[in-house]
Amino acid sequence: MDRPGAFQAGYLLKLIDxxxxxxxxxxxxxxxxxxxxxxxxxxxxxxxxNDLAMIYLPVGKSIALRTDLFKGNTLQGCWxxxxxxxxxxxxxxxxxxxxxxxxxxxxxxxxFVLILDxxx
Numbered sequence: 001m002d003r004p005g006a007f008q009a010g011y012l013l014k015l016i017d018x019x020x021x022x023x024x025x026x027x028x029x030x031x032x033x034x035x036x037x038x039x040x041x042x043x044x045x046x047x048x049x050n051d052l053a054m055i056y057l058p059v060g061k062s063i064a065l066r067t068d069l070f071k072g073n074t075l076q077g078c079w080x081x082x083x084x085x086x087x088x089x090x091x092x093x094x095x096x097x098x099x100x101x102x103x104x105x106x107x108x109x110x111x112f113v114l115i116l117d118x119x120x
Contacts, residue, residue, distance in 0.1 A: 011085035015113060016054070023048055030055065032098045034063030051118040060103035060110030067099040070118035079104050080113040 046053040
């Protein structure tokens with residue numbers, strides 16, 4: 001239990017639980033480009049109202065997302081580092097049909113969660 005992976009799983013659980021009442025709908029159609037296979041497979045889910053999404057990247061890299069699926073004209077986004085439990089600063093993004101995102105660090109063992117919030 002005193003292994004790095006155990007702490008990382010706890011950080012991810014706290015992140016997902018922090019959005020409480022939202023029902024999570026798995027949805028790989030959010031990904032326009034960058035979906036990996038096997039150990040690089042990206043998982044994504046959104047809320048029923050399409051105003052919140054989380055995208056887990058097991059490998060730090062660039063992806064393209066369909067941000068036109070979100071309500072509103074802008075989104076707030078940040079990166080969550082499950083290795084440390086820390087968040088990047090929150091950024092306001094203009095919503096486009098497809099938006100490119102690159103993890104703060106790239107490569108193997110550099111997993112991140114992208115959080116997009118359209119509840120502005």
